[in-house]
Amino acid sequence: MKFTDRRRLVEKGLQACDVRPRALVLLSVLGVLAALFRVISMSLFLPLVYAAFSDSSSPRGRFSALFKILPLEEFNLTYVMSGAILFAGIMAAMLVYLTDYLESRLTYHGQTMLSRKVFKRFLAYGQAYSDRTGPSVQLRELRRVPGKVSRQVKILSRHLGAALEVLVYSVALLFLAWQAALVCFVVLVSYYLVFGRFVGWVDSFSREDDQEEDLSEDRAADILLNLPLVRGAGTIGEERRQWRKFQQQRFKLRKRAALFSAGIKPAKQLLTLLVMLLFVLVISIGLGELEVYDVARLVIFFLILRRLMAAFAKMLEAPADWFAYTEVLDRYFQLMDRGNKGIVRSGSDILEPLRAPVEISNLDFSYGDTPALRGLNVSFPLHGCTAVVGLSGSGKSTLLKLLTRQYEIDAGQIRLNNRDIGDYSWEGLANEIVHLGSEPKFFNKSIEYNLSYGLEEVTPEEIFTALERSSSTDFMSSLESGLQTVMGLQEQPFSRGQLQRLGIARLLIQRQASLFLLDEATSALDEVTEKSILRQMVSRPNTTIIFVTHRTTAIDPDMHVVVFDQGQIVEQGARKQLECRPDSYFSRLCHTDPAIGPSGS
Missing domain, CATH: 3.40.50.300 (P-loop containing nucleotide triphosphate hydrolases)
Incomplete structure (x- = not known):
């Protein structure tokens, strides 16, 4: 699938979720603001250290004296700077909370909209779409696909936000120590080029295995549900053969994914070690000439670098997630197109009791x-x-x-x-x-539950009258638990005629x-x-x-x-x-x- 086709799929997916692109932009902006306040909170340590660890004869001392001539004599400078740092940190935390909250709300809204559309297309009143020999697999599709599609809201907003965060942190690092920042950028780009495709391969294998694993329980359930059918048709051997074949295929996928995934953690550890080693080598060159302020600057550089690496790691996942969720989107629209073959339009008028033939x-x-x-x-x-x-x-x-x-x-x-x-x-x-x-x-519930299901305030008299008019009272009197008898239990089977009479009783209510x-x-x-x-x-x-x-x-x-x-x-x-x-x-x-x-x- 071409990039342009995938982009169109994402646009269609957002429309299906009833999510506008500007909502994703808003989430990304909030994420960037949170990153800015993080940088500000960490950067405010510099003037604090600058003023606290210097004498009046040095440039740092003159900077400290500058604060003294400002109308802040009644305040301790340390308290002022600490308050500013605390304020910036609280703002960053609040923005992160707001971003996560809005992201969850958008995801929930998208899943709700998609579930409604799937329900109306396949499970609503009047739809005949059904695979009688594979109901569990079919229900898995109808149940899980909307949730996976709605997650594209979270995926897109987080990757877009991660890219902007990388930009913010990169600018901050360049201001703090541009030589060390350039070295780190080279290492990160090299890692992306070398290991990015490797991680994408592992993710693709993992996705295939996850899909097969999702299907395993559903296929097992369908085989159990179909046992009466396949026994009658004499095809139980074919069912066993298909199950063994599926298990072997799943084992091969797991083995292949395990071989590749075994190298992910060492690769990440190698990246961290390499970045740290280069960082130490760069700062050790002038370590003997560093003053307290410079040490503080490098410490803040390292803290921001850690944030940069976390955002960069999210960016590394973007290509794999992009391909994975465009495939999910493609499955969703194929599913909806399949439902279009039997779509039944719904009007808006309410049908009143019949007053004409x-x-x-x-x-x-x-x-x-x-x-x-x-x-x-x-x-x-x-x-x-x-x-x-x-x-x-x-x-x-x-x-x-x-x-x-x-x-x-x-x-x-x-x-x-x-x-x-x-x-x-x-x-x-x-x-x-x-x-x-x-x-x-x-339902596998009591007779009373089944007869009154979906009806408001059904009285015992109404139930008894319906049972009497449907000629059900004779066999009902022989039931030890009466109306509380649970239907569907093997120890209390109902004949086809009894089930028909109970169905008529439910109709008469x-x-x-x-x-x-x-x-x-x-x-x-x-x-x-x-x-x-x-x-x-x-x-x-x-x-x-x-x-x-x-x-x-x-x-x-x-x-x-x-x-x-x-x-x-x-x-x-x-x-x-x-x-x-x-x-x-x-x-x-x-x-x-x-x-x-x-x-x-």
Whole structure:
């Protein structure tokens, strides 16, 4: 990647973090001011020593006498200078604190902005992005990439500040002892040229190893999560082979990084020793002629030199950090581009309870290049129940996904309350639309926690009523801990039918929702229980129900039916009307599909 491309990435990264470049400049200026006050606090020792260790006949003595003729007789000069030194030191400390605080705030702000964008792109209401065989690795990307990208604020501000600090300290050293300063500059530049690339190599190996180490636990977790899948497919041997290969690759990376990193500390120690040796050699030439003031000047020179070396060490890390974090930025934008393929726009209006039929007109939708729905025109009656039937793969579940905004439609329109569904916000849709599939998901918490999760002030009476209407009280009475029974434990397994009934109970507790979307939500229940639950849901006031099913046993003769075939609606109407037609596709479907039986069966 070229330098200009990396620079553009950094600019895009700052925009994504909602951080302006002038904020980084402000942080750098604060760092420079802190460095200036450090130099001032150390430099103020010179006039203090100049006045304290001299007689009146020497230039230093005359300098000391100059202070005596100033209107400072009532003050001790030592106290005045000490106070000035203390003030400069406090100012430097306060500026350092302010810089670190603002830097942390900017980093946190950037991470918050990026996390929101990632959440809306991948994890928000209606997003279908998911790698079912690698959820841990996927979550690691979504969780850690925003944090790493936001750290560019800290990286850029610190490196820019370090460069300016080097400039400030260099000027101070030149004023104190320009010959010694030049020698130190030559040594530092030589070190940068000789060891800078070496350190960059080590850092690159270390980054690769860190990435592999980050992935190791996630890959291990995914292998464990996928054990039922790979056992069923007979591919457990392949999983083991991949794991061994990964471990060997990781070991090689660690070994290579260890060989190079072993030389970093000796190299730094050699640099320090070399600088100190040259410094001692330079000052030892005229050590015999030095006075107390000169010794103080050299001591201050050495203290500032230490600060210079610390800032210079940060500058050495700049190239490696630059390349590392532009790579992270590149991964972030690739991740966001990948999410763009399934982005669903969110409106700003709040969806109110349904007061009009759900209207679909001329709707087309495709999964990539594969058509899924073509030319749909249908109206779902307000506060009524509509059954959607058809063979597997005919587009029934896809329709429900579009009604919950999991995808953006290609053409046509879905209208809720006589307005386009895209005008409503995700939050508004989530409050009014409830979707329940054939395999409800629950937390490893108590039944009460799962039923009341996300709802405000759910009363025990509401929970009991929902359990009763979902035909769950029979098996709930057999649970020793009742509502406090923890779901997900092996010692207390729940059948698929029991989980479906608990999912329906959770759905019935929803006070606000006015549109229920059921996708095979009763497929594991017996016919009697299924009919009873559907009657309970139909009797719920002000509720529109659309349920997908392969069984027609629970469909009443007067219930509205929509029949799908190959992504199209081939017929619709009341069940008794469809069955009366001699050429009805619904009638043929009931006789040919084993899962669909004739009326009343």
